[in-house]
Amino acid sequence: ETGVTQTPRHLVMGMTNKKSLKCEQHLGHNAMYWYKQSAKKPLELMFVYNFKEQTENNSVPSRFSPECPNSSHLFLHLHTLQPEDSALYLCASSPLQVKSSPLHFGNGTRLTVT
Amino acid sequence: QQQVKQSPQSLIVQKGGISIINCAYENTAFDYFPWYQQFPGKGPALLIAIRPDVSEKKEGRFTISFNKSAKQFSLHIMDSQPGDSATYFCAGGGGKLIFGQGTELSVKP
Numbered sequence: 001e002t003g004v005t006q007t008p009r010h011l012v013m014g015m016t017n018k019k020s021l022k023c024e025q026h027l028g029h030n031a032m033y034w035y036k037q038s039a040k041k042p043l044e045l046m047f048v049y050n051f052k053e054q055t056e057n058n059s060v061p062s063r064f065s066p067e068c069p070n071s072s073h074l075f076l077h078l079h080t081l082q083p084e085d086s087a088l089y090l091c092a093s094s095p096l097q098v099k100s101s102p103l104h105f106g107n108g109t110r111l112t113v114t
Numbered sequence: 115q116q117q118v119k120q121s122p123q124s125l126i127v128q129k130g131g132i133s134i135i136n137c138a139y140e141n142t143a144f145d146y147f148p149w150y151q152q153f154p155g156k157g158p159a160l161l162i163a164i165r166p167d168v169s170e171k172k173e174g175r176f177t178i179s180f181n182k183s184a185k186q187f188s189l190h191i192m193d194s195q196p197g198d199s200a201t202y203f204c205a206g207g208g209g210k211l212i213f214g215q216g217t218e219l220s221v222k223p
Binding site: 041048092104106 | 210211
């Protein structure tokens with residue numbers, strides 16, 4: 001285990017569904033991140049939370065809604081997604097939100113939007 | 115500019131050979147350059163990182179070479195092994211990390 005656990009591992013949803021992705025870290029870190037990974041593309045930062053406060057929203061469409069109830073848990077609520085949103089969604093954590101702070105990634109949720 | 119350009123997209127190397135992956139960045143404010151390794155079905159994991167005040171950093175079989183004037187850096191994997199087969203991402207940061215597109219490395223026995 002990486003110390004960052006993501007559930008579910010796979011998710012298939014229709015465009016009208018509402019679902020949530022969950023991330024939990026047991027590393028005592030204070031910063032948590034959502035990344036989108038599409039084939040042959042760079043990892044794309046979506047959101048950053050530092051001490052439970054959102055510090056970055058990288059122009060993500062409102063159909064993605066993050067929630068960070070505490071420093072150990074991070075959610076990504078999904079609604080009315082589009083097929084192009086199909087991707088691997090990675091959660092990461094780091095001790096602090098500083099550039100030299102190593103990111104610890106979970107194994108991701110593979111999302112397919114039909 | 116915020117891009118980090120990575121090449122090649124895929125690489126096949128024989129066991130025992132040297133694997134070389136190159137990255138170029140544009141933003142001179144970047145001052146932290148990590149490499150991440152990702153195995154199938156897993157998330158990326160930090161492999162090695164360098165700051166621009168040094169030209170080379172070595173950890174075991176993995177070496178980063180850094181050329182600040184050319185705004186380029188590369189990962190060298192010496193004595194490549196089949197277990198090194200993975201996708202490798204370079205990144206650059208001056209606040210938040212900007213990742214390259216990734217290189218799929220396959221090391222043939």
